[in-house]
Amino acid sequence: MAFPRTKNSVLPGFGLTMGYTVLYLSLIVLLPLGALVIKSATLGWAGFWAAAWNTRVVASYKLTFGTSLIAATINAVFGLMVAWTLVRYTLPGKKFIDALIDLPFALPTAVSGIALTAVYAKNGWIGQYLDAIGIKAAFSPLGIVIALTFIGLPFVVRTLQPAIEEIDRESEEAAASLGATRWQTFWRVIFPSVLPALLTGFALSFARALGEYGSVVFISGNMPMKTEIASLLIITKLEQYDYAGATAIATMMLAASFVILFAINAVQWWTARKYRGVA
Amino acid sequence: MVDGTEVSGGRMSVTVQSLPGAIPKGSLVETNLAGRLRLATDERSWVKALLITSTLVFLTLVLFVPLAAIFAEALRKGVAVYFASFTDAHALSAIRLTLxxxxxxxxxxxxxxxAASWAIAKFQFPGKSMLITLIDLPFAVSPVISGLIFVLLFGLRGWLGPWLDSYHIQIIFAVPGVILATLFVTFPFVAREVIPLMQEQGSDEELAAVSLGASGWQTFWRVTLPNVKWALLYGVILCNARAMGEFGAVNVVSxxxxxKTNTLPLHVxxxxxxxxxxxxxxxxxxLALLALITLALKSAVEWRVRREFEQALEPPT
Structure with a gap:
């Protein structure tokens, strides 16, 4: 490891920088997040469950988790394809396309939201064709899936690209020389080696989708019980000064995203251990 | 680079085996329908064409069309209306607040x-990985919840709200709330770019500088900062884009x-x-233009870093 051994370091500034780091971290991050934890603790068990698990809220969880799962799956499939194409093939304007993959990161979510709504609405560029075959894209759960796919795409592509670049071409050659078809090589050699990255990208995209707000509210239509996502419900509760209700839902969603992050770390730990076992 | 030698190694087997006539199945080369040689580690040309086409169609539907739609919709009513949208008093104040x-x-x-990178990369202390995890924490919190926590603290029905109100200090539904929420969501950007790089670089150069008599500040300005300048710039670019574009968190507190409290995304x-x-x-x-500039700068920094890295790898001539 490249860790510097500077226990009794001659370098100055540890007290100053460490003190500032801890102070700033506490003021901006830990104290406000602590407020959420304490607030939900003061609700009491019964009060918490009443706010966090009633029909309208459960409908929003189902919608949020369902659409996020579908969007993350779409991103896993198409993200793998996009990443593979960008790493392995040459095509004109590749660098430009590659840079634009990060657009959903850079574009403010409100802008993404109105742009996707304009495109997928009944009279929009793509929406009109979907409408002609009887598919309602905007203002339906499908619209939410489209927005979440947009927002989650870079997570999958950016996680997969380095993994595909690192694939050992010699093992592909070995598989081919032993008589494997390209398809067999893909499933038995390539896919297993990018699987951890694919799972990580899927989980990151899923976690991001769960908390997404800006790109979804414009395209979803926001009908209670039908197209109302959890983040929107938190805002609705806040606007009614129902802090307890907002806090309960927020605590549930935060717990969900921490579970996913824990799963991502578990995947990475599992991969690291597997590779150490091989080497 | 290592990759290049492997690929040319693969090509060599083509020249060796590319004799006309039947090539046994399962060898490293096969002829395709056009009679051209194909490496066994390449996809069939129709598979390749299908993958490239699907990729482009998918990206067009999800990325390119929405991006183009922003500018098309903006100019739909003509250039005069377009520019009038920026000179409107509310638009100008939104631009000012965003800046x-x-x-x-x-x-x-x-x-x-x-500060965090210096403390974490140059010194050993217990709880270091815990600290790094805590610094990344805001990325795991959704935008709406990032706004909510400040409402719980400073809102009129929050903990400190009534007390602050007695001094006529307003944070929620005012500019300080917008700034606090933005600080929270952009918190990890610079730190998470600089920390890993500084850790990788170690502190040999700093130790040399200090042992030659440089002060702590001189060491930092002349040795450490130049070494991390690209990662720093990268973090600043991303941090700035998010600060100007944040919607969910700011939406809750503004x-x-x-x-008065409208930023550009809220104005939209x-x-x-x-x-x-x-x-x-x-x-x-x-805002889309800002995002495109951000992506261009980001790519430029990435290109610059890769070039410096490759130059460093090349043997001196």
Whole structure:
């Protein structure tokens, strides 16, 4: 490891920088997040469950988790394809396309939201064709899936690209020389080696989708019980000064995203251990 | 690079085996329908064409068309309406507030990022990985919840709200709330770029500088900072983009007071909800332009770093 051994370091500034780091971290991050934890603790068990698990809220969880799962799956499939194409093939304007993959990161979510709504609405560029075959894209759960796919795409592509670049071409050659078809090589050699990255990208995209707000509210239509996502419900509760209700839902969603992050770390730990076992 | 030699190694087997006539199945080369040789580690040409086409169609539907739609919708009612959308008093105040928020948040998180990297990379202490996890924490919190926590603290029905109100200090539904929420969501950007790089670089150069008599500040300015300048710039670019574009968190704490607490993304929302689509998309196009500039700068920094890295690998001639 490249860790510097500077226990009794001659370098100055540890007290100053460490003190500032801890102070700033506490003021901006830990104290406000602590407020959420304490607030939900003061609700009491019964009060918490009443706010966090009633029909309208459960409908929003189902919608949020369902659409996020579908969007993350779409991103896993198409993200793998996009990443593979960008790493392995040459095509004109590749660098430009590659840079634009990060657009959903850079574009403010409100802008993404109105742009996707304009495109997928009944009279929009793509929406009109979907409408002609009887598919309602905007203002339906499908619209939410489209927005979440947009927002989650870079997570999958950016996680997969380095993994595909690192694939050992010699093992592909070995598989081919032993008589494997390209398809067999893909499933038995390539896919297993990018699987951890694919799972990580899927989980990151899923976690991001769960908390997404800006790109979804414009395209979803926001009908209670039908197209109302959890983040929107938190805002609705806040606007009614129902802090307890907002806090309960927020605590549930935060717990969900921490579970996913824990799963991502578990995947990475599992991969690291597997590779150490091989080497 | 290592990759290159492997590929040319693969090509060599082509020249050796590319004799005309039957090539046994399962060898490293096969002829395709056009009679051209194909490496066994390449996909069949129709598979390749299918993958490239699907990729382009998917990206067009999801990325390119929405991006183009922003500018098309913005210019739908003509150039005059387009530019009038920016000279509107509320639009100008939204631009000012957005710049103010970025000017406050980016330097604060920049200083924090440098301080945290120095403490974490140059010294050993217990709980280091815990600290790194805590610094990344805001990325795991959704935008709406990032706003909510400040409402719980400073809102009129929050803990400190009534006490602050007795001194006529307003944080929620005012500019300080917007700044605090933005600070929270942009918190990790600089730190998470600089920390890993400084850790990788170690502290040999700093130790050399200090042992030659440089002060701590001199070492930092002349040795450490030049070594991490690209990662720092990268973090600042991303931090700035998020600070100017944050919507969810700011939406919760701002209260949408026109001309006072509206940032550009919030202004877009208000115009859109008033069915003033041309103006909404005009302001949105400004933010889209900012995003494109961000991506261009980001790519330029990445290209620069890769070039320096490759130059460092080349043997001196």
């Amino acid at each position: 103010l928020v970025a000017i406050i948040c980016v330097p604060l998180n920049l200083v924090f990022g440098l 209260g949408h007071v026109r001309g 929302e208000i115009l859109y909800n008033e069915y003033n689509f041309a103006a909404a998309f005009a302001v949105a196009s400004l």
